[in-house]
Amino acid sequence: MDSPAANAAFAKQIGVTFPLLSDMNRRMLKSYGILKGYDVQNETYEWALRANIVIDKQGIIQLIDEGDSAVDPNSALTVCTTLHKKSTAK
Amino acid sequence: MKRVLILGLLLAAVIAAPPLARQAQNPHVAKMSLKVGDAAPDFTLLSDQWKTVKLSDYRGKKNVFLAVYVLAFTGG
Numbered sequence: 001m002d003s004p005a006a007n008a009a010f011a012k013q014i015g016v017t018f019p020l021l022s023d024m025n026r027r028m029l030k031s032y033g034i035l036k037g038y039d040v041q042n043e044t045y046e047w048a049l050r051a052n053i054v055i056d057k058q059g060i061i062q063l064i065d066e067g068d069s070a071v072d073p074n075s076a077l078t079v080c081t082t083l084h085k086k087s088t089a090k
Numbered sequence: 091m092k093r094v095l096i097l098g099l100l101l102a103a104v105i106a107a108p109p110l111a112r113q114a115q116n117p118h119v120a121k122m123s124l125k126v127g128d129a130a131p132d133f134t135l136l137s138d139q140w141k142t143v144k145l146s147d148y149r150g151k152k153n154v155f156l157a158v159y160v161l162a163f164t165g166g
Contacts, residue, residue: 051157064124
């Protein structure tokens, strides 16, 4: 998994404005069930699924896209927009 | 002020990983155990600024968009 230093270089390269996080010990990936193991020639390799997860202010998961469906972020963005509208309507 | 915090989780294996579909045999089934409506497990991770970021720090403040990207940096 990429280190904070590698993420910092990438953040600078593409100019991101949000935190890029490292899960070096894979604890978060395991707790979310995102880590997947593959057996290749009697060795097991662990690999993370691609995933988009939207969590609301109350800490409740509002959307999960995983695997191929996570390549397109539009459904996640739609949920974000809906949450934003709800919070500004109050 | 942005209401939605986007957290990019950039993940790349440090070891040579198998080309996923072709060589992988007997992949362990990994379906996310969580579902919509569940409480998101808290986590503490290091950001690219070497600061700890805790999910629960945003509770009651911001919505969080968590994007888990594999090999985004390596082009793999």
